[in-house]
Amino acid sequence: MSDLGHVLVLAGGLSYEREVSLRSGRRVSEVLRAAGIDVETRDTDSSLIPSVLADPPDAVFVTLHGGAGEDGAIRSVLELLGVPYVGAGPDACRVAFDKPSAKAVVRSVGLRTPDSVTLPKETFHDLGASAMLTRIVERLGLPLFVKPARGGSALGASIVRTAEELPAAMVGCFAYGDTALIERYVEGIEVAVSVLDLGDGPVALPAVEIVPDEGVYDYAARYTAGHTEFFAPARLSSEAAAACAEMAVTAHTALGLRDISRTDLIVDSSRLPHFLEVNVAPGMTETSLLPMSVEAAGQDLGTVCRFLLESAAVR
């Protein structure tokens, strides 16, 4: 039995990823209970603060994806309440969650990340979309990957292979956010590298390779079991695998993250990894990548989650 009295798992929220978050929350609660922890699972609503104040948990596991869960907001609230939690603090989250900001930080420490341009909706409206889109294609080339600057689960994201597809991709992107990140699309092996800090500094777990049946790792491919084939560890040469691991740990450190993160990257035909984005509250569902990495590393998810909570509780 752990020294932890009771812990709180936060799941749900009002972001687009609510459903995924609820699934992550259920999974984390389940493995923690199996690890002997007294777990309470809560949504984030107006009853949260009174409830935490009335019966403060020893530590909180945040499985809120997107929006407040990853942009630092809920972590600021937890700081205000004086409740310890697993994962990065609000300032680091704010930067990491904003993909263009995270790219700028990792580029500044020498990591490779695809060329991109970040533009808000208003700019297209004010300056005229047609000329800007033409210039973007000229400058970055094709194919492109368009995604909201903030958000996850590939919502609003799409690959653009011809210039004609770009306007619809922009509309799809702006459905999920007001600012778009338009990135040169790098063909290659899609991998995710989870990083855990179990007391000895951040360590990369085995990379997970993602091979979606339809070629695109979209929402359906992410959350429908059977629609994507995963290889853990990824089918990479040991040099490429080491480069991916190093990239993930460097990104984790450069962004000031703590305890847990997942970096998504592409390994190109020259076996070089390219940083795409980092997740501060990685998915924990049955089809999520971090739990696969934990298993591939020969570790138990419940034990890992319990350790992270115990570390947070004494922070």
Add this chain to the structure above:
Amino acid sequence: MDHGQTAATQGSRIDAYVDRYAARATGMVASEIRALFAVASRPEVVSLAGGMPYVTALPLDVVGELVADLVARRGPVALQYGSGQGDPHLREQICEVMRLEGIDAGSDDVVVTVGSQQALDLITRIFIDPGDVVLAEGPSYVGALGTFAAYQASVVHIAMDDQGLVPADLAETIARLERAGRRLKFLYTIPSFQNPAGVTLNLARRREVLEICQRAGLLVVEDNPYGLLGFDGEPMRALRADDPEGVVYLGSFSKTLAPGFRVGWALAPHAVRDKLVLAMESAVLSHSSFSQLAVGQYLATQPWREQIKTFRELYRERRDAMLTSLEALMPPGCTWTRPAGGFFVWMTLPEGLDSKAILPRAVAERVAFVPGTGFYADAQGAGNMRLSYCYPQPDRIREGVRRLSGVIEQEIRLRDTFGTGSAPDHIGVDTPGPDLA
């Protein structure tokens, strides 16, 4: 690409049975639209998406006493298996309900089902082989389309206008499909206060539709969950009232009492009825005796006609709130139907807007609707959305429409900026869950 030396050759697909599912399970995938509906269920969001009846308007204390009394007095029967066809006394009572719409039927031709949704499933099961054609209004009920898809039917839509299904298009479509050698099995129609369009098939057209189907030897499946929820005058005469042999009628207590009982029924010609009973028994053995007896008790002891009147008045007030708000707030270019009953308004967006692409922003602004594509089997409907007024209070409806109008104005601006209001196709078409259907 060289994958190096240390790795597994076979990956994991998480689902060990991924290669063993039936072809009909192909479309059962996670979707962005469904994920958005998960947010819409939060109280902060004004949901104009749900098709949930406002059961709070029921005398819940009375229903509670009735259920307690049922268990105390008839527990051994209520908690036992029942017959495949359904409780005989309830079937008599159902005939009494149907008389309000001009139907003169014997209880022997009624099969009680788990909501009318199960009746739809059973009808499809006994009539449809993969590739057979079902004709349905365009747009049509999302739950029916889901059932037809599950049995691999090919749905062909028939045009509608403000007076309901267009008979000329029905006749032409039947002729065209027959010439092409297609196997037509039935016409599925919701003639009164249609879901999702809110329109009602007028009397003259009802006669025409029956004549056309009679000539073609085509069965009509009349789905009529909202027939008693008209806001003006007497209930419309059901199609079944004028063609007992050519129509299977589907009814439900979900809207006139409560969906939680899951009591619906099919009234069918004898031969069809016999097959439905066998199909029912093979599906679930028998309906819940408890639910059937509870509904029977309610009908026998409570002023159910008065309760329906209460529902009608409540929904009329909400319909008015929605239509008035739409009129006051929607930007130019939006048009909508004006239902005389039921739960739904069908809105047509300004040219070039895509309701699927609008939904995420709407949810961010805390209002939800159902994109029109869910109501077609053939990817039409991107320019439409279904708005329901059955569940939110009038002030919430007004607030929801206010939020939605702001979102649509933004989308018009986006369309004007990019020359398109459509997002890439991968956002997909999806069927909402039972609370939204």
